[in-house]
Amino acid sequence: MRLPLNFIFGCMLIFFVLTVAILSLFWTPHNYSELNISMKFAPPSWLHWLGTDQLGRDVVSQLMVAAQNSVQVALIAVFIGGAIGTILGLIASAIGGIVEDVIMRLADLGFAFPALLFAIMLAASLGPSLNNAIMAIAFINIPIFARVSRGSAKQIWQREYVAAAKAAGHTKFTISLDHVLPNIMAPIIVQATIEFAVAILAEAALSYLGLGAQPPQPSWGRMLAEAQTLMYLAPELAIYPGLCIIIAVIGFGLLGDGLRDITDPRLKGNK
């Protein structure tokens, strides 16, 4: 089978982002938080590949650690939101009736709260922090995964092998776990990949607004917020973090599209 181009490009970009993020756990060209005022706004050189910022900190090192931060937030938030949403979707499809109605109406309600509004509420009551940003991003993922898993699970419940399992006396719980969940993993993984892209954008926006990563933790969004105040002095500082966000978002977006093309070829070229 020939793999779709978007899948291949997506894999390449994500491989690059993940490699940088993992590498930053062990090695960065410089200590990302090391101040060196005498070297402030240094231009790109062999010593500092993309130069330094207003406090003389190495830009590449900050971008690398920020990549790790973004990937971590996206992974945790999408995992939490995806797991809760999928469980709710499975319960809704297995039980049906009022329980299904209530779960799906609650899921609809979740759409009334964009991540930003939720993060604002948490920041106002608990104070701004990266954990609250993760909670906000996880929260918006719950209704998305509940819808996807319930929709896919409902189809699986119509299959003959599920009818056979029912006839054999299996409970709804074991059928959901043994037969339904494994068969709805494909659309859930596709959705998760797409939601990674959304989560990276959301984390960047929240950190930019001061509701996510707090100093001295580097984040692409926070680096942009700092760079904005220095636009007349060092405009290039506002370019690099944005490019990193785009690479990560496009990578996960293409990977999600590619996976969808592979798992459901009917949708190919029609998105």
Next chain:
Amino acid sequence: MAFFIFRRVANFITTIFVVSIIVFAAMNVLPGDPALTILGLDATEDALESLREKLGLNEPLVKRYLFWVGNALRGNFGVSHSFSVPVSELIIERLPLTVSLAISGMICTIILAFFLGVVAAANHTRSGDWGVMIISQLGIAVPAFWLSILLVLLFAVKLRWLPPGGFPGWESPAEAIRSLIMPTLALTLVQSAVLARVTRSSMLEIMRQDYIRTARASGFNSRRILWLHTLPNALIPIVTIIGMQFAALVTGTIVIENVFYLPGLGKLIFQSISNRDLPTVQALVMLFAAIVIIANFIVDIAYSFIDPRLKERT
């Protein structure tokens, strides 16, 4: 039709009601003492107690919720701690800017997205289509706040055509419009990327229908087929996305106003967070959530006018 509208209105009221509970709970039930949040860690117990008394925090939660909702329904959102004026006054003062930004952003988004989507569908699998798809893929990946910074770098720092931020007030309309050009552009470019993709894909779906082939075989002009036969029938998914986009656009204004230092509701919400002004944050979050719910409600109702078959199904 009446039953359809009744069901939608009932759904709308329930949603608003539950959302109001969530907003109230998030601000009042989550761990943390609002009085401590407002006064800070150095506050004395006496000061905290008197503020709790003043804010009614010693009352039972249900009573406080009913009091808040009852007042909010009469347009009274309480008094802002940081500005010492009624929150409703602050909202009325700043609403025109946010609404202008959202509406101008929405109109420009629809125009640009329809144009790009129709061009892409009409040139399916040719260079025009690829061009639009690549632009829209980029548009989806670019964060609005970064695009705003790039626009400032180009039009304010480099070319010096437009102001980098701020708002001179409506007293000088020309200057006011000039300062809204970049924010509108930033909102439009990002939002139209999504809408253009949906327009294209919906148009392609309709273009495969038999009646379009018949129209072509009957010798109708291809432009007429595109704009009069295909686009109106492709509108249903497009309207859904427009509704969702309006919601995204309204929350997008929160970010954009902060990038361009525009004194609208988005800026106010962040000022209120840093000033620990909980009544203002609570009112604004509820207002933004209500706008999102109202946008979805209007889309629901709009469906039935665009495609009367949907009324029968629901």
